Structures are given as C-alpha cells and as structure tokens.
Amino acid sequence: MAQSQGPDVVVRLRNCQNPTETAAALRNIKNEIIGHVKKKELYISAGILQFLVAICATSWDDQPSSSSSRSLSSIDETRLLALQLISSFAQGGAPFLKPLSESSAIDAVFAYISPHKGPPELVQAALSALLNVADAAATVKPSECIDTAWLADEAFLNPPRTRIDLFADLLAPQQSTQATERQIHDVALLITKLCRNEQHQSILAESDVLDNLAANIAGVVVQMGYVVPGAEVWGQSNCLASCIPRPAPSDANLCVLLEAISCVVGESRFASYKFLHCPAIMAIFPNLEFDPGSEVRATFKSLQLAGLGDAHSQRLSAMDYILPTVPVPRTKYGVPNISTYPPLGPKPSPFWDRANGKFTASTASKAPSIWSASRLDTGFTVDMGAEEMESPAVPWLIHLVRARQGREKLAAASLLSCLCKSGFVGRQRETSIGTLVIPPLLSLLDDMDGSVAQEVASVDRQVAEMWEIIELIPLVLGRLATDSEILQKAACDANAIKAISKLFKGSYEPLPDVSSLQAWSPTPEMPDGNPISDAGTFCRLGACGQFPLLIHRTKVRESCLKAIGALAARRDEYRKGFVEQDVLPFVTESLNHIPEEPVMTKERGDADAPIRPLEDAPENPSYGLNPASVIIASCHVIRTFSRSVSIVRTSLLDNAVGVPLYKLMRHRSLEIQIAATSAICNLVTEVAPMRDDLAKYGLMGILCEHAQSQNASLRLNALWALKHFVNGIPSRLKKSCFDCLGSGWLVKLVCDDTEDEAVFGKTDKHMTDDLDEEMEDQPTDSWRTGSGSYRSRTTDQARLFRHIDSRLSALREAEKNPLRKARADDLAVQEQGLDFIRNLIGGGESSMSSTNEVADATAMIDYIFQEIGSDRLFFILLSKLTTKVLHGFQHHRRSVGADVSESATRLLTPNPKIVSAAIMILVHISGSLPRYRQMIIAQQDLLKQLLEQFNVKDKDVRLALCYLVLNLTWHDDGEDATGPRQRIHELKKLGFYSKLESLEAEDAELDERARALYIMEELRRKADSDATARLELDFQARAFVEAVREHETLSHRAAGEVTIGETSSQPTNLPNGEDGDLGSDEFAAVVVRTDRI
Incomplete structure (x- = not known):
C-alpha cells in the first residue's frame, strides 16, 4: 500500500486540469514528506522531480505576474509549492543530490533567483532551496562528483557572470523590508557556504558582489553608530557623501555579512584593497588624522615620560580611541611603542542621530568633545610616495572581537585575519591583535571544548553552530599568525600549542559502531550501494553521505593542521612544543587517504611503515576519509617541522614520515604531488638520516621525472629537492642524477629566457590608448561610487580616485596576469637549476679529505663541461648577468594638440x-x-x-x-x-x-x-x-x-x-x-x- 501511494499521487498530479488542483495536490505532498526521508525517496522513485521541473519551467508569460499584487496567482502558487518541494527533497541529504542534478531541478531553482521577475516569495523559496542543496553537498564523500565545488561552479561560473549578477542585484542596498533583508541574509549565507577556491573568490571580487556586501556592512556600521566623526564633511568635499548608506535594521545579521566578505576576500590583496576602498566603506571609514586636543596630548606625554610609549610613533585615527592601551616591549633601540591609546575624555554618543538623520559628535555634557569635527583634518592631500594609512575598519574589527560574543566575534576575527594576511594591517598593530584578539579566540575555543554533544547521525542547529565555531577558530588563528613572529609568540604564550594539539588529537577519536545507524530503504540495493531500478537516473538516489560528526572531525583535522603549520613556521621552540604534545603520529596518519588509529612513537617498531593503499580502498567507518585538503595541510606541517635539524633526525625519523610522502609523490592529484614533493625537500639534505632509505625506494627517479613536469610548481619543488639530494653524495650518484635529469632539459630550465620577449610583446599587445591617458590630467572613470561614475571637481579629488584605481589595477595585474606569474615561476626554477649545478660541483661526501674533495669537484666540472660544453655554460652564466633590452611595437599617445608615436622599450635588469x-x-x-x-x-x-x-x-x-x-x-x-x-x-x-x-x-x-x-x-x-x-x-x-x-x-x-x-x-x-x-x-x-x- 505504502509503496504504491507515491506513484498513484504522481499520476493524479499529471491529470490535474488547472493550476488550482495542481497546487492542492502539491500542498498535500509537501505536508506528507516533511520530516519523512523514506517518503521522499518513494516520491523520487515515482518520478515527481520531472513533474516539478516542468512546473518551474512554465514560461513567465503564460500567466500575468503577481509581483505587484498582495496575493499570489494560482500559477505562482504552484511554482512556489514546486520550489518548496525541491527544497524539502534537498533536505534529505547527499543521496538526493544525484536525482536533483540529473532532473535539472537545481537549474530550475537558479532560474528563480532574479529579483526583477516574479514575486519575492518565489525568490526566497529558490534561495532556501539552494541553501538546502548546499548543506546536502557539504555531506558528500570526497570521491563524489556532485559536491560543494560542483555547486559553486554552477552558481558562479555556469553560465559565466549571469547568476553572479543576479546575486549582486539581490545584495544591492535598497528600501529595507523584511523580504529584502531575508534575501540579503540568504545570499550572503550561500556565498559563505560555496565560495571556497581562488577562482570563485576572484570572480566574486571582480563583480559587484563585493561592493554590495561592503555597502550592507556599512549600513550596519551606521546603525551601530561607529561612523568616523567628520565622515560626512569629508564625503561632501570628496563626492562620497551620497555613498553613506541608511542605517540597517536593528536585527540585521552582521555575522553572515562579515563571513561572506571573508570568503570573498580570502588571501587576495586585490580583493582586500577593493573592500577597504569600496565607496561605502571609504565614506564611513575615511582616513582622517585626528587631533585629540591639548588635554589628551598632555596625557600621552605623561605616558611617554612614564616609559610606556612614544605618543608620536604613529598616526592615530578617531577609531583608535575605542581600543584600550596595549603597551609594547621595548625595541632594541630602547624605545617602547604603544599600538593604540585609551579612550580619554567624555564618552561619545552614537555618531548617527537617527532623529535628525545627521551625524553628531555631541556628548552628554556641554564641554568640548574630543570627537569634535573641527579637530579633524577633512581636507585631502595625496602623497603617492608615502605609505597609506591603515583603514579605520581595522580597529573597528578589533573592537568587534572584544565586544561581541560567539559567532560574531569569530566572524570579525576572520575578516581581520584576511586583511592581516593580505598586508593591509600595519605592523604596529600586531601587538594589539596579539593582546586583544588572539586570547579571546582561544578563550572561545576553551568555552566550546567539552560542551558539544557527540551525536553521530544527526545534530541540531545549536550543536552544528558550535561545531562550525570549533572548526573555524584554528583556521583564523593560523591565518593571523602566518608570517608574524609577534602573533605566533602571542598565540603560543596564550597556550595555543596545547589547545590546538588537544583539539587535533581529539579529531582522531574513533566513532562508535555506525552499522546500526544505516536507515532501511524500501528499494533493494546493488553491491555498490546504488538502488536497483529500471527508472531513469533522476528517479534513483545517489550514494549516502558522511555522518555529521565525521565531517566535523575531518574539518577540525584540516584547520588544526593549518594552525600548526602557521604557528611552527619560524621558531624551533614552537615546533618542539608541538612535538612534545605528541602530534606527529597524528600528522603522519593525516598523510593517508584512509586513516587508521594513529600509532604513537613509543609504540612504533623499528620496521618500515607498512605500505597502505592510496585510494580506492574501503573506507574505515571509525575514521572516515582524509580529503586532499587534509593531506596537503599535513604535508605543509611536515615541511615546517623539517626546518629543524634535530626534529628531522629524531621525531620525523621515528614516525616514518618518509614512506607516506614517497607514496604521495605518485598520487593522481597534482596538488598532492606538489605538496608531497615540497615536504620531501628538507628530508633529503645531508643531515637527514632518511635520505638513504628514500634513495633505495627510487626517489631520485621520481624527482627527475617531476623536474620535467609541465607544472611550474612541481618542477620547482623537484629541482629544490634534487639540489639538496646531490649535496654530499658520491660523484657516481651525482652523475647518475645528472644523466637522469638530462643535460638538455637542465640547460632549458636554467637558460630559457626566450619567454621574456614574448611576455613583453603580449603585454604590450593589450595596451591601448586608455593606458596612456592615465598620464594626462583627466581623471579616470573606472573607479565608481555607489551612485554612478565619479566626476571630478578638484585636482586633489582626481588624484585620490586615480591613485585608488591605479593601485587596484596594479594589484589585479600582480595577481591575475598569467604572464607575470609564469615569469616569476621561471625565475624561481632557474635559481634552483643553477643551484643544482652548483651543488653538483661542490658538496662532496663529508668523510672526504680536502684533497679528495677537490679531485671530486674536478671530476664533476669535467663531466659538466663534457655534457653541456664549457663555452655554452659560460655563455649561459653571462646571460644571467646581462641587462636585456626588450623592444616592443610602436603605439600612439594622444597629447594636447598632437599625436605622439612612441616605441615601447623596457630594460630587464638581472x-x-x-x-x-x-x-x-x-x-x-x-x-x-x-x-x-x-x-x-x-x-x-x-x-x-x-x-x-x-x-x-x-x-x-x-x-x-x-x-x-x-x-x-x-x-x-x-x-x-x-x-x-x-x-x-x-x-x-x-x-x-x-x-x-x-x-x-x-x-x-x-x-x-x-x-x-x-x-x-x-x-x-x-x-x-x-x-x-x-x-x-x-x-x-x-x-x-x-x-x-x-x-x-x-x-x-x-x-x-x-x-x-x-x-x-x-x-x-x-x-x-x-x-x-x-x-x-x-x-x-x-x-x-x-x-x-
């Protein structure tokens, strides 16, 4: 009876005579399947998705649109119910993604995200359905094709720009209503769930999505009352006053907006600069120097005389005064520094007067306020040679980390970490971040530790949010600490090594027996797990997804590995701290696609590590699968730890990291090959005891093979490893390595400068008169405000926006020009190739006498001269020292009253x-x-x-x-x-x-x-x-x-x-x-x- 109910209902659906009957039938189905996975499966097998897609595909012109009416028309109600049913099926999880994709249901949903067609109810239903699809895609196994990356490609790349433009339209600031605020929230949340790789980040940053997200953030800042005093005056004099948005609703979700911007910005300098210089952000956070008044200056003088800092060590904006004082240790010259100063004087009231619709800096008292706009230098002067001031958005984000709780605290820290990684946070700010940001993050991690339930199959919303916070904290911490010894020290002083190590080791706790958790299915399955059915692929469910707890632990592994790699990058004492916490056995296990219970160092025998399969083996239900991101992160940790000679000779050797790395160099994933080859570089130096064992496995042949790869990164890492490998080995092995690599290929690697002229030619080919016009006095129109193109009024204004546009163009060129990247890769490969020749000649065996060492070097010189040719080698070296003159084609530059023809010539210095x-x-x-x-x-x-x-x-x-x-x-x-x-x-x-x-x-x-x-x-x-x-x-x-x-x-x-x-x-x-x-x-x-x- 139950099995025939679904097909019967679908048959009756097809026989409905009008939209009203169809809507009633769909409403009954919706009420029946909500919360019942088996009934959803029954309707899928009956072919209901094909019918729902047909309803959604009904032409907009078939019925009059009801976007302007209060109630939905019958056809719109039918469409709404169809979208809600698709959304409900997507809530069933990973198995339903395959039929949804095969039936084109996801494409049908994307057709309804346009705010310009149809009622907002349909747009909201489509966004809700996409969010459910994204949640289901996050649970699929790493081997599945329909996953988050696939959905992101559908949203951002296919068809190009069309759907991104619709997302940008949904995010555009407009009259605030409950429907528009919900749409902004859902679009931002969808971006947070899908935007994961550089390609997606790049296309979103180039579009209006980033600008509109920034405008929504600006509205929240206005509502909170944190607009910089004097911003309105400065905006009026610089044509940006109209870009100050209306206050956002009091219930606006700041957290999801911050997370979305963090995902779009990532580690891109171009996207970070564009965000900080979006019209709305510049309008509320202008770089204005602030005069605190004589009473505050006197207090700063007292601080200086007390040895707490130099009051003139930096330029302070008004936003710095919402942060507390952070004393800095004395420098080597004996001069202390203060990164921020305490809020002195009367506490300012909110800067936005909602009653009058104006900005105010008045206080409760009648005394002159330090926030008075008269004390702000609202005139603008541009010094193109000077370093740009740090944006007031940075201290505002630090303040949010201190003032907010839970997810909002973490979201603010995440965006701050993106700006830090991109280099738009001043070095003098590091002490403030180390004192005011990192300890609260670790405290938040301590609050979450042990408070989360251990459900395996399902979790509620509160537990899922706690898990997400735990997953993100190490990631944000690692991004903050990257390339900063001050922040690394601050994190380690705050007990980060112990906290991260404990969290990482906890991610390898085995799951309980999950065999009893597999749900019963009315459809028999084949041995591969797919149901037996004669229907089309859109009527069959896909593979089951992973359990939520297993997904959570896999994400924790990845984020902790990235945090360990960042914290241990510089100081040997931090690496040894992690080693003392016994994390290396877990790092070694993370190198395996199919992990097992980590074997502790003291329990590991003297025998070599067993050879385990890379892929295509049964999953261990207790530990799951390590995706490529976890394996790459663990390779980075090994590379970081191998910078310490003592750890290479002890801990890494005891944990037998060489065998899994050697296997990964043969992995079918190119990214994993690159990461493994990079990690092996420091393990083949003369001081590394595992070099001989790796050589017995045939490492030299693999490195020579990788050195001939078409991928520049793999080629670079392989040459770097070979350079280390040939140091300190007998001359016979050096010659064997040289022959394996090939003299012709080595010469090509070290002297292939023929692309220089090609790069110059291709670059000049795309140059137009617009580039030459930048040298003229007319302002550029490429930098746009929220209300249209910028129109110059003064020379200083023109210089401001021309400078911003020039910086954006330069950053875009540095990040996205493939020719520039190819040139940088080529130089890096050339350097390692020359060093390889250098170490072939020198670096004999350590046991050699000086006489034998000279004889060994002489033999290698003769061999290299024989294989390459002495004249050819000296010519190659000469070319590396010679300045090249590159001649491009002639182009025309328009000047006042003349048309000047110039020949593009460039000097390429060595x-x-x-x-x-x-x-x-x-x-x-x-x-x-x-x-x-x-x-x-x-x-x-x-x-x-x-x-x-x-x-x-x-x-x-x-x-x-x-x-x-x-x-x-x-x-x-x-x-x-x-x-x-x-x-x-x-x-x-x-x-x-x-x-x-x-x-x-x-x-x-x-x-x-x-x-x-x-x-x-x-x-x-x-x-x-x-x-x-x-x-x-x-x-x-x-x-x-x-x-x-x-x-x-x-x-x-x-x-x-x-x-x-x-x-x-x-x-x-x-x-x-x-x-x-x-x-x-x-x-x-x-x-x-x-x-x-």
Missing part, C-alpha cells in the same frame, strides 16, 4: 638571486684546479659583467663576488707563481681592485673597518718583500675581509631556521679555515646551497 646563483657556480669552478681559474680569467665579457655587479645592493651578490675574487687569486703549492700574478694583474686592470677598496672604505661600521685594516696589516707584515707577492696577499686580504664580513651578516640571519622565500649560504670551509689560520694550501672557498623551505 634578478639578484639569479646573479648570486650564477656567480656561485663560478666560485665552485674556481675553487678547483688552477686551469679552471685561468679559464674564467679568459672570459673577458663575463668578467666585465661581474664587475658591474659590485654596485648591486643585494648582500648575497657582493658576498659571492668576494668569494670569487678570493678563489681566482688563490695560489696552490704546485702552481707556477706566474699564474696568480697574471690573474691578479687582469683583475686589477679590469677594476676589481678599486671595487674592493670601495667596499672596504665605504663600510658604515667603524669596528669592521678597523678590523679589516688590522688583518691587512698583518698579512702585509708576513708577506715577502716581493711586490707581486704583497699585491697578491693584499688582493686576497681585501676579498677575504669583505667575504667574512658579509658571511657573518648572513650567518646571523641563518642562525634561526630559514623559511620559505629566504636563502642562506652556509660555507663548508670558511676562507680562514679554523681559528683564523690561513695556512691551508689546499683550501678553496666552496659554498653549497642547502636552504630549507
């Missing part, structure tokens, strides 16, 4: 990192036998270009040159004395001697100059009276002194662990040997490159 890497190859060659030194001296064009590099500001370049001069002038015991004399004469004739004198004389440090003078006098005293011998020693002394000075500077920097983007040169033999002894005739300065990433 990159300092490439120059340093090229010179160090010469250092290694010259550190071998005298005949190679003579070979370098014979390269006159190369030496002339080397001489030009003495003017480079980069210290690494000057250090490399000093090493090179030292090696070229070296005198071996068995060498004829005429050789060094000739080389010294040639270098002095070219001008190297005078360059070294300049380096010594112009050193700013007096003690360094005195030490250099002392060493040179000692060398002269010991020298023979022969003038040439004295010249030789004098030349060597100058090179030596400068090399030691530069090396000590780098050594101080390299004393800590080197992070991504930094390099360190670590000489295996310093020029003075040990304890300043210069007596080793067999010495040659050989510097291998082992910079940890």
